């Protein structure tokens with residue numbers, strides 16, 4: 001922390017011997033530098049793993065951390081969560097003589113966080129890593145909770161470990177260079193958080209003007225999302241609960257994963273697919289008699305305000321979407337499991353939803 005600047009109270013993630021802090025501030029440079037300098041002063045080697053776009057837009061950040069630190073640049077995009085790049089990263093860590101005491105620092109969005117976290121989890125059977133998320137999605141979602149991993153040809157996130165970081169450093173000003181579309185994509189996860197766990201947050205999003213990277217309310221909103229996610233993860237770290245638990249974070253995702261899979265990855269940003277999925281899950285909650293039909297309008301209004309879609313851009317085949325839902329990693333006993341709302345701000349998991357009803361939901365979202 002810079003001298004004279006009051007350090008913000010970090011959010012503590014209390015996971016027994018794997019406790020760590022999430023720092024949320026406007027500019028995280030000084031805090032990250034302090035953590036790296038501390039490690040180096042203890043004789044520990046440090047390696048940075050940086051998204052290539054971020055390396056370009058945030059060169060002052062990298063200058064401040066110290067250009068002498070070995071730095072592995074990850075080509076931007078989901079394709080980098082691959083066995084090939086993972087292998088190159090492990091070889092890079094070895095070539096730079098990282099040992100059991102060393103530290104990996106991830107600087108990027110969910111792609112870099114998942115990849116670098118997975119490399120740190122597996123290199124020498126696990127070394128420490130710090131996460132410095134640079135997208136809104138990674139600040140409110142992927143950097144919290146300890147899931148790391150990469151993709152296989154057969155599907156997304158099929159290999160990974162639970163490996164908690166030693167610290168998460170969120171600096172909201174880094175979002176200034178993020179595209180509007182990527183920022184909106186992250187907002188889908190923020191809205192999801194309000195819908196499933198934090199009614200007050202949802203009401204705030206309904207009332208206030210649309211959030212932007214410059215909004216003074218943004219840090220507080222990110223904090224609320226992290227608080228929710230930490231609480232849910234703490235109660236069910238490895239997603240073992242027979243109902244509810246960590247699976248609640250998948251609100252909208254059974255629909256979203258099917259959209260991404262059938263449309264082809266990259267056609268919709270993840271958050272865009274989640275936004276449509278949130279509408280699907282809300283409509284399903286109405287159909288199952290959990291909430292009022294007017295709640296669909298509330299959800300759609302908040303999504304639209306944040307530049308997110310509420311239905312499919314182009315029609316997609318209902319049967320293919322349902323087939324993709326059946327293949328989802330989270331399927332139990334061949335039937336997709338859904339997260340539905342009990343009310344706006346509270347969610348539950350449901351099994352055994354009639355597939356004809358699901359098909360009806362898809363048609364309401366624009367599938368044929």
Ligand SMILES: NC(=O)c1ccc[n+]([C@@H]2O[C@H](COP(=O)([O-])OP(=O)(O)OC[C@H]3O[C@@H](n4cnc5c(N)ncnc54)[C@H](O)[C@@H]3O)[C@@H](O)[C@H]2O)c1
Nearest residue numbers: 053076077109110111134135137138141142147174177178
């Ligand atoms: N581990 C988890 O619990 C978890 C949860 C949700 C999602 N994920 C994963 O997260 C990934 C998606 O993360 P994402 O949405 O952050 O995508 P991303 O990491 O691909 O980043 C999105 C784009 O933004 C660019 N970018 C990043 N920071 C920037 C900045 N500050 N300025 C300008 N450009 C910037 C990147 O180069 C990239 O092109 C997926 O792989 C998904 O599986 C993981």
